[in-house]
Amino acid sequence: MPEDILVDVESVNFSYGRRPILKGISMRVPRGKVVAIMGGSGCGKTTLLRLIGAQLRPSAGTVRVDGEDIHALDPEGVYRLRRRMSMLFQFGALFTDLTVFENVAFPLREHTQLPERLVRDLVLLKLEAVGLRGAHQLMPAELSGGMARRVALARAVVLDPQLILYDEPFAGLDAIALSVVGRLTRKLNDALGATSIIVSHDVVEVLQIVDYVYFMSEGQIVAHGTPEEVKRSADPQLRQFIHGEADGPVPFHVPTREYAADLGLATPSSGGARA
Amino acid sequence: MLKSVRLQLGRLGHNFIDSIWRVGSMTRFFYLLLSESGTSFKRFRLVMREVYFVGVQSFVIIAVSGLFVGMVLGLQGYETLQRYGATESIGMLVALSLVRELGPVVAALLFASRAGSAITAEIGLMKATEQLTAMDMMAVSPMARVIAPRFWAGVISMPLLAAIFSAMGVFGGYLVGVVLIGVDSGAFWSQMQAAVDVRYDVFNGVVKSFVFGIAVTVIATFEGFDAPPTAEGVSGATTRTVVSSALTILALDLVLTAFMLRASD
Numbered sequence: 001m002p003e004d005i006l007v008d009v010e011s012v013n014f015s016y017g018r019r020p021i022l023k024g025i026s027m028r029v030p031r032g033k034v035v036a037i038m039g040g041s042g043c044g045k046t047t048l049l050r051l052i053g054a055q056l057r058p059s060a061g062t063v064r065v066d067g068e069d070i071h072a073l074d075p076e077g078v079y080r081l082r083r084r085m086s087m088l089f090q091f092g093a094l095f096t097d098l099t100v101f102e103n104v105a106f107p108l109r110e111h112t113q114l115p116e117r118l119v120r121d122l123v124l125l126k127l128e129a130v131g132l133r134g135a136h137q138l139m140p141a142e143l144s145g146g147m148a149r150r151v152a153l154a155r156a157v158v159l160d161p162q163l164i165l166y167d168e169p170f171a172g173l174d175a176i177a178l179s180v181v182g183r184l185t186r187k188l189n190d191a192l193g194a195t196s197i198i199v200s201h202d203v204v205e206v207l208q209i210v211d212y213v214y215f216m217s218e219g220q221i222v223a224h225g226t227p228e229e230v231k232r233s234a235d236p237q238l239r240q241f242i243h244g245e246a247d248g249p250v251p252f253h254v255p256t257r258e259y260a261a262d263l264g265l266a267t268p269s270s271g272g273a274r275a
Numbered sequence: 276m277l278k279s280v281r282l283q284l285g286r287l288g289h290n291f292i293d294s295i296w297r298v299g300s301m302t303r304f305f306y307l308l309l310s311e312s313g314t315s316f317k318r319f320r321l322v323m324r325e326v327y328f329v330g331v332q333s334f335v336i337i338a339v340s341g342l343f344v345g346m347v348l349g350l351q352g353y354e355t356l357q358r359y360g361a362t363e364s365i366g367m368l369v370a371l372s373l374v375r376e377l378g379p380v381v382a383a384l385l386f387a388s389r390a391g392s393a394i395t396a397e398i399g400l401m402k403a404t405e406q407l408t409a410m411d412m413m414a415v416s417p418m419a420r421v422i423a424p425r426f427w428a429g430v431i432s433m434p435l436l437a438a439i440f441s442a443m444g445v446f447g448g449y450l451v452g453v454v455l456i457g458v459d460s461g462a463f464w465s466q467m468q469a470a471v472d473v474r475y476d477v478f479n480g481v482v483k484s485f486v487f488g489i490a491v492t493v494i495a496t497f498e499g500f501d502a503p504p505t506a507e508g509v510s511g512a513t514t515r516t517v518v519s520s521a522l523t524i525l526a527l528d529l530v531l532t533a534f535m536l537r538a539s540d
Contacts, residue, residue, distance in 0.1 A: 053412055055408065055411070055412070079414040079416075080414070082412060082413070082414040083414045085412075086412065086413065087409070087412040089405045089408070089409055090405075091404070091405070093404060093405040093406050093408065093409035094406075095401075095406055095409075095410075096400075096401075096404070096406070106413070106415075107413050107415075110413065110414075110415045110420070111413075111414070111415075165412075
């Protein structure tokens with residue numbers, strides 16, 4: 001029996017001007033799973049996430065979400081699909097002029113006509129799930145980074161989305177907050193019967209909570225598999241990333257001319273010598 | 276030498292093309308803003324909330340400035356009018372200057388500096404911190420939910436602020452002319468009453484302030500929405516709002532005044 005695929009990315013290319021960012025990306029995200037897209041900074045993983053959320057358009061290829069080609073839809077169609085998905089941003093993107101409670105209530109107030117009592121119950125339920133019911137009256141500026149990320153998580157799941165997109169959810173968190181957000185991500189996905197796509201470069205945390213991993217480098221998927229398969233992989237690029245080695249297939253130094261030439265010490269044979 | 280001239284010409288051309296692009300983008304932005312204004316009227320409390328921030332919070336600076344401008348007009352007007360023995364006309368001079376020109380123009384300039392810059396900075400920061408993107412990902416249009424209410428709040432507030440500016444200015448002129456210098460109170464008010472025409476003076480002043488309100492808030496919201504999402508980008512956009520608004524207000528004032536004077540002939 002074929003797997004039930006929620007997100008199907010097929011041969012997607014994307015470029016900023018003439019600079020290609022994604023080159024022929026294909027990936028599939030089965031319903032109910034937590035899938036990670038990993039890779040070094042600038043490899044195009046956030047761009048891929050934004051293509052899935054229809055914030056960007058690919059120059060070639062298709063992205064299907066729940067069977068619909070999201071880039072072929074009109075703006076109303078995109079909004080209709082987005083009501084079934086949500087996104088957690090790198091630093092939470094909480095509305096700074098609203099309290100924690102109002103931030104979580106925002107999607108409910110915008111998309112439903114629920115009575116105030118029910119809105120209150122739902123918001124407190126979601127805040128309880130992320131452990132922040134006691135902080136519902138605080139303003140975003142009064143929260144720590146980890147708390148802000150948890151409030152954003154509560155806001156992201158308040159409408160019980162089918163698909164949750166996470167853009168670097170662990171960036172800048174301390175070890176405890178990182179573990180809390182990581183566990184919540186998995187727990188909420190399973191409790192809601194949702195599907196999650198996590199973009200991150202936090203190897204240890206991500207490999208603990210996901211079902212499948214795609215590794216990207218220079219705009220291409222270079223490896224994919226379950227966390228166990230990935231950990232066992234002999235691919236040098238993958239090993240360098242997972243073990244955090246400074247030098248390897250991904251060089252430590254940005255390619256440039258000889259160091260000695262830059263210092264004016266090079267021999268004439270190096271081609272960079274000064275008189 | 277030739278190279279330098281070519282470089283300068285190239286830069287000039289680039290700036291010119293860039294300006295045309297921006298005017299085009301702003302026009303498209305204005306069209307989108309109007310087409311997504313439905314939410315602002317269906318949920319009018321969103322607009323009222325912004326009226327508080329852009330209108331009510333500008334009240335003090337507008338009222339105090341109006342008072343000072345009126346007092347200065349009173350002093351300068353008295354100085355000139357007494358040469359011709361026409362000091363009783365000071366009420367007329369103060370009122371006409373304020374209602375026709377200074378009220379709408381100076382109030383709009385102050386509004387651009389106080390409220391316009393705040394709108395740009397707020398929207399620019401919302402963009403820089405991905406709040407607008409987050410809203411868009413929640414299937415809530417930032418144009419309908421954030422931009423349009425601020426625009427309509429500005430359009431509503433501006434004529435009211437200009438009226439407050441003019442009223443405070445007239446009061447300032449009264450304080451200087453009647454209370455301080457001793458011009459006859461009856462002459463002050465009756466000359467004003469006789470000279471100020473509701474149709475040609477007051478109504479035209481209201482039209483001007485309404486147009487300035489549209490111009491300032493479109494510029495302020497566009498600059499915020501268009502700002503690069505960095506600290507530098509937001510600060511640059513805020514500066515551009517104040518500069519572009521001031522120039523636009525003065526240019527529009529010239530055009531509107533020309534049309535209004537022609538219409539009154």
